Amino acid sequence: MRLRRTSIAFLFLAAAAGLIVSILMASLFGSADISxxxxxxxxxxxxxxxxxAPAPALPKLLDALIWESRFPRVLLAAAVGAALAVSGAVLQAITRNPLADPYLLGVSSGASTGAVAVLLLGIAGGISLSTGAFVGxxxxxxxxxxxxxxxxxxxPSRVVLTGVLVSQFFAAITSVILMVSGDANSTRGFTYWLLGTLSGSRWEGVTVAVVIILVGILAVLFFAPALDAFTFGWDSAAALGINVTAARVSLMVLTSIITAAAVASSGAIGFIGLLIPHAVRVLASPTHRLLLPLSAIVGATFLIWVDTFARTAFSPHELPAGVITALLGAPAFALVLKRLES
Incomplete structure (x- = not known):
């Protein structure tokens, strides 16, 4: 038991150190050479x-490049990656469905409808696209x-099917708005956002998203015992003294809020919430007291490097981060399916 605790502590420290190093290192990459x-x-x-500070102050242009452009973008990538990974782990436990992801409840489709309504219809004039997406x-x-x-x-199957229903409903509304009100430029811009991108990150939006996501994740951690019980079924959880309805609704509310904040900030970035929890389960204990924080750290680190690659590999062009996660996630998803069958 002591060895086990030591191993887990080392894993946490290594993951946390890797995240901190990733935040600093990812801020180096770009057109300007900065140490x-x-x-x-x-x-x-x-x-x-x-x-x-270990070095003298930089010129204002380079200082702004780091503090106003690169650093907030890296922090947002970390927050979004953590939000999606934790949401995926929670929904997989609630629905007892290993293929559940953060978009299972239809939040991403609603966010897309809110975003396109603001962008093309001018609903609630004056609010930003990300605010419209969050409300949607x-x-x-x-x-x-x-x-x-x-x-x-x-x-659980009723939850899954209802989520599919809601998702298709809002996807249809989004399509209608695009067909009726969209032109070539606005449709192209909305499609780029929908693919999942962290470009245009600014402190105002990043700060709000990070606070919402961080508070939401901390609140989810209090439900770790209930999530462990859910893995044995809702009836078994009730027999163990869990207030199933209250815990389930609370967790769905929390995951929907942090998923909405993530999608509003970056669009729909796929596969992170589906695959990261499975990867963490292989490396560590499946108990949610460990799974949730480790998933958050690994998801944050993963998206930081995905976004860094997306914005630098084909410079001056930039790929949406969601495209890279899809390219990486598809073969990884095939491995997960093979593992679930065995």
């Missing part, structure tokens, strides 16, 4: 720790919850 000491110094100065995601979840009778539903 690691310059990145660290710039960050320390902007958070009020000037005396700890929450509206889709409210509809899902209403169809489930406020969460009082008898089977």
């Amino acid at each position: 690691p000491f310059d990145v660290v110094s710039t960050i320390l100065r902007h958070i009020g720790l000037d005396e700890m 995601g929450l509206v889709s979840f409210v509809l899902l919850l209403a169809l489930l009778g406020g969460g009082r539903v008898a089977s």
